[in-house]
Every structure is written in structure tokens, then in C-alpha cells.
Amino acid sequence: MWCKSQETNDHSGQAISEDDINFGVLVLRVSLLSIQNLPHSKYPTAGVLSTHLDHLEHWFVTLADELGNFQALERKPSIVTVQHRFYHVCYLQNYAKVRPSWAVLSAAVKDARELGLHMKDPGISLSDLDMELRRRTFWNLYVWDRYMCTFFGLWPLIPEGYFDIDPPHDDLQALTITPYILTPFTDRVFHIKLARYLTAFMSPPSWKDDQHAPAVVAEFAQRFQEVIIDPLPPAYWLENPDTTWDVADTAIPCKREYLHLSIHSTKASLYRAFADPCNHLHRETNTPLKHGTDLLTLSHRRALMDATCKAISSITKLYALTGDEEGGAAERLFMLPTWLVDALACLGVCLLSVQADEGKLAEKGLQINLDQGLRSSFAIFFNGFALLCQQAPQYGLAKRGMKVLESLHDILHASPSRAVRLDANDGETIPLGAFSIGQAGGTSFQLEHALVSLHSRGGEKSHGRNSTALPEWLPSFLESPGRSWLFQDGAFFGNLLA
Known part of the structure; x- marks a missing residue:
């Protein structure tokens, strides 16, 4: 319809308005996001399109850029301008073009500020629908801004305390209103909550000491449960979600898994500073x-491993949902391979530290009972690494991540207890294991209690150098509890991030 209206204007000799141009750019930017998810096994393009997807994509990009540049520099922005810039940010980000996407996001935030999208009362009369549209537009920008700050260590474009607009009301296009309101935008509401939560805990860098305080982390974890997880509607529950609404909105399965990935990854970020609670790896890397080491600190590592394993599970499901298990859109969905690399690095470091702890306990003659949780953690690590290797021949980010994580994989693969952990029968007692300790008298202790007891007896003071070469990037991981270490350490992706 838009193309036909422009053709009519051209034939009539009337000038095309800037509003029409903006809407045209918006259509093109949304179409480009759709192209990024193709080809897909459920949406074949062979025989449907008269041209190759790459040609179509190049044409749309060129046309959108030309239309955008056609506008006068002194023009007054509109909400449509902000929207098409936002979709351009998403498109660039999916291709890992970090710097260009940051520049476009900056322009979008500038336009939003000029329009007063950050204000609860913009000073003009607006309908409820228009106000909801403004809220959704602003908060989408906020989510991307905080995402860029959290992952890449950038300064926020939208500073806290300089906006008072309400969060989206999420009461449009309701699929159900009892007992929970569920709309096509509901998942975004929770992404907004996650972004605000991350801001409170992880930004700015001067607040990072809080991430090393076990009691503070425990408080934030409790708040995380109350603010994020408990209010989830049944369709987005972390355990046994109600899938009946997947029929009403066929996008819910993919939205649900992305939301679960964000929740698990954010929860893991809470505990990142406790991957090596007993200081064994810290000593080896100086x-x-x-x-300090106490029961709460040790329990944080267990929570970190659990959240990371669940994040890897969500990534695996998303590969399947995007038709990408055997090639497809991985490089066009930039965060899948990079999120997988980050999660594998985190889980692998936790497994290294557990092995070091077990070695110290074994020196004291303690027998370790095999734990199903740790066996699952080992299996998830190796399965996740196999998925990364499967992607590596086609995608640069996955290939680079695989190369950097190879040393970690080899260390864990060479562990004498690996085969037992992956294959042993439940209840078997072996010298090296997981989360419980067995002694001759039949008394069983949790690993955390045993380690605290070891520390209290001074059993940690004697230690030697690790005979296995640790990953070169391990000091960067241990020094920075935030996520941005992955992108600031050139050993991982280098110049692959444009």
C-alpha cells in the first residue's frame, strides 16, 4: 500500500512528505530484520522469491540508507524516525556491527530526547494509544542502551534520574486477562525489568565492589526472584510453562526462550565473582x-553453575527454534554464539575450581560421593562445546570462540574423573566427585561445609603450582565479574566485532 501511494504521488507531481519517507524507511528496516531470520526450515524461500535473499537484502539496505540520507538535516524528528533507527540498531547488532549500531542508537536517543519521549508529561495532548506507543519506544531504547553498557562496557546514553516516563502498561492486544494479562509485548516488559535490574546491580563500574560482597549478592538474588521471576505469567514460567497460548501467538515459543535465556544469564551475572570461591585458580594466576570463603560464598558458586547450565540449555533450544542447528542464521543472530562462548567459559571455570577444591579434600583423605548435579554440568559443558564446534566451520564468531575455549575443554576432558562423572551409576562413591563428602564413619557432609572446615583448620596454606597450563584469558575472567570482559579481552573476538 505504501509503495502504491508513493507511485501515485510521483505521477501526480506532488512532493513526497518526510512522514511518508520515514514510514518507508521503517517498512524497509522491519523487512531487513525478517530477512535476517531467513532461510528457515519452516519458511522456505526457494521458488517463492524471484531473487536471492542476499540481493534482496542489499537492495533494501541501499534503499533505506538513501531514503534516510534524503531527509533534511534540520528536520524535526518524529516517533517513526526513532522507530526506524531502533530497528536499524537491531539489524546492525545482529551482524555484530557494534560500533555502527552504537552510533545509530545514539542518534535515536537524541531524537527521542528532542521529542520528549523520556517525559511522563510531554506537555501536549495525546491519546492513550499514542502515550503507550511513546512508552514502548522509549523503553525499547533503554533496553538496548543498557545491553550495550553491560556487554561492551560503554557509557549509558540514557542516564538514570533524567527520565520519569512510566514503563509500558502492556494492556493492548490482550490475548488473555485472567489471571494474568498476556499480550504480544509482555515478554518485552520483562526485558525492561531485567535491564533496570542490571543497571541497579552492575553499573557503573565504580559499583563493582558490591558484586564481590556475598550478603549483598544474596539480597539482590532475593529481589531478583520477587521482581522478575515470581510475576512471570504462566506462558513464560521458567518451569512447566503453559504452552496453550502458543497457538494464539505463534511467536511465543521463541520469545519465551529468549526471555528465559536473558533471565538465566542475568541471574548468572549476579554470582560471576564467585566462580572460584576457594581462591585456588586465583592463586595460580596471581x-x-x-x-573470603564461607558457606554463603560457596553456595553462590553452586547457584552460578545452575544458572549457567540453564542458559546453555536455552541457547541450544534457540538454535533449534531458529532453524540453525545445521547452519542458517547464527551469524545473523550475533548473540547466540557469543552468549554460548560466555556461558561455556563461565561454567568451565566453575568446573576447574570444583576440581581444585576436590583435590585439596582428597589430600586430606576424604571420599567424595558422586553428585548428579555436577555430572549434568560436565555433560552440558561438553555438549555446548560440541554445538560451538558444529557452528565453527561456517561462522567466524563461533570459530574464534571455539579456538579460545579449546584449552579449557582439553583440561576438563583430560580430567581423570570425567568419564566416571558422565557414566557412573548414581550413589557410587569415588575419590573425586561433586557436592557431598563421605567418611569412614558413614557421616556425610555437603562440599561447602567440608571446604569451610578445611579452611578453618588452615588446610589451605600449603599449595603448589598447577601442573596444567591454564587458559590465557583466565586472569581477565577472574578480575572482572561483569560480562564486558568477554568483549574487552582481545583474545576472544578481536576485530570480528566491527
């Missing part, structure tokens, strides 16, 4: 530890 990295100073910023917290």
Missing part, C-alpha cells in the same frame, strides 16, 4: 581475591 589474581587477588576480593572476598
Whole structure:
């Protein structure tokens, strides 16, 4: 319809308005996001399109850029301008074009500020629908801004305290209103909550000491449960979600898994500073530890491993949902391979630290009972690495991540207890295991209690150098509890991030 209206204007000799141009760019930017998810096994393009997808994509990009540049520099922005810039940010980000996407996001935030999208009362009369549209537009920008800050260590474009607009009301296009309101935008509401939560805990860098304080982390974890997880509607529950609404909105399965991935990954970020709670890896890398060892600190590592395993499971499901298990859109969905690399690095470091702890306990003659949780963690690590290897021949980010994580994989693969952990029968007692300790008297202790007891007896003071070469990037991981270490350490992706 838009193309036909422009053709009519051209034939009539009337000038095409800037509003029409903006809407045209918006249509093109949304179409480009759709192209990025193709080809897909459920949406074949062979025989449907008269041209190759790459040609179509190049044509749309060129046309959108030309239309955008056609506008006068002194023009007054509109909400449509902000929207098409936002979709351009998403498109560039999916291709890992970090710097260009940051520049476009900056322009979008500038336009939003000029329009007063950050204000609860913009000073003009607006309908409820228009106000909801403004809220959704602003908060989508906010989510991307905080995402860029969290992952890449950039300064926020939208500073806290300089906006008072309400969060989206999420009461349009309701699929159900009892007992929960569910709309096509509901998942975005929770992404907004996650972005605000991350801001409160992880930004700015001067607040990072809080991430090493076990009691503070425990408080944030409790708040995370109350603010994010408990209010989830049944369709987005983390455990046994109600899938009946997948018929009403066929996008819910993919939205649900992306939301679950964001939740698990954010929860893991809470505990990132406790991947090596007993300081064994810190000693080997000469990295100073910023917290002591106690039961709460040790339990944080267990929570970190659990959240990371669930994040890897969500990534695996998303590969299947995007038709990408055997090639497809991985490089066009930039965060899938990079999120997988980050999660594998985190889980692998936790497994290394557990092995070091077990070695110290074994020196004291303690027998370790095999734990199903740790066996699952080992299996998930190796399965996740296999998925990364499967993607590596086609995609640069996956290939680079695989190369960097190979040393970690080899260390864990060479572990004498690996085969037992992956294959042993439940209840078997072996010298090296997981989360419970067995002694001759039949008394069983949790691993955390045994380690605290070991520390209290001074059993940690004697230690030797690790005979296995640790990953070169491990000091960067241990020194920075935030996510941005992955992108700031050139050993991982280097110049692959444009």
C-alpha cells in the first residue's frame, strides 16, 4: 500500500512528505530484520522469491540508507524516525556491527530526547494509544542502551534520574486477562525489568565492589526472584510453562526462550565473582581475591553453575527454534554464539575450581560421593562445546570462540574423573566427585561445609603450582565479574566485532 501511494504521488507531481519517507524507511528496516531470520526450515524461500535473499537484502539496505540520507538535516524528528533507527540498531547488532549500531542508537536517543519521549508529561495532548506507543519506544531504547553498557562496557546514553516516563502498561492486544494479562509485548516488559535490574546491580563500574560482597549478592538474588521471576505469567514460567497460548501467538515459543535465556544469564551475572570461591585458580594466576570463603560464598558458586547450565540449555533450544542447528542464521543472530562462548567459559571455570577444591579434600583423605548435579554440568559443558564446534566451520564468531575455549575443554576432558562423572551409576562413591563428602564413619557432609572446615583448620596454606597450563584469558575472567570482559579481552573476538 505504501509503495502504491508513493507511485501515485510521483505521477501526480506532488512532493513526497518526510512522514511518508520515514514510514518507508521503517517498512524497509522491519523487512531487513525478517530477512535476517531467513532461510528457515519452516519458511522456505526457494521458488517463492524471484531473487536471492542476499540481493534482496542489499537492495533494501541501499534503499533505506538513501531514503534516510534524503531527509533534511534540520528536520524535526518524529516517533517513526526513532522507530526506524531502533530497528536499524537491531539489524546492525545482529551482524555484530557494534560500533555502527552504537552510533545509530545514539542518534535515536537524541531524537527521542528532542521529542520528549523520556517525559511522563510531554506537555501536549495525546491519546492513550499514542502515550503507550511513546512508552514502548522509549523503553525499547533503554533496553538496548543498557545491553550495550553491560556487554561492551560503554557509557549509558540514557542516564538514570533524567527520565520519569512510566514503563509500558502492556494492556493492548490482550490475548488473555485472567489471571494474568498476556499480550504480544509482555515478554518485552520483562526485558525492561531485567535491564533496570542490571543497571541497579552492575553499573557503573565504580559499583563493582558490591558484586564481590556475598550478603549483598544474596539480597539482590532475593529481589531478583520477587521482581522478575515470581510475576512471570504462566506462558513464560521458567518451569512447566503453559504452552496453550502458543497457538494464539505463534511467536511465543521463541520469545519465551529468549526471555528465559536473558533471565538465566542475568541471574548468572549476579554470582560471576564467585566462580572460584576457594581462591585456588586465583592463586595460580596471581589474581587477588576480593572476598573470603564461607558457606554463603560457596553456595553462590553452586547457584552460578545452575544458572549457567540453564542458559546453555536455552541457547541450544534457540538454535533449534531458529532453524540453525545445521547452519542458517547464527551469524545473523550475533548473540547466540557469543552468549554460548560466555556461558561455556563461565561454567568451565566453575568446573576447574570444583576440581581444585576436590583435590585439596582428597589430600586430606576424604571420599567424595558422586553428585548428579555436577555430572549434568560436565555433560552440558561438553555438549555446548560440541554445538560451538558444529557452528565453527561456517561462522567466524563461533570459530574464534571455539579456538579460545579449546584449552579449557582439553583440561576438563583430560580430567581423570570425567568419564566416571558422565557414566557412573548414581550413589557410587569415588575419590573425586561433586557436592557431598563421605567418611569412614558413614557421616556425610555437603562440599561447602567440608571446604569451610578445611579452611578453618588452615588446610589451605600449603599449595603448589598447577601442573596444567591454564587458559590465557583466565586472569581477565577472574578480575572482572561483569560480562564486558568477554568483549574487552582481545583474545576472544578481536576485530570480528566491527
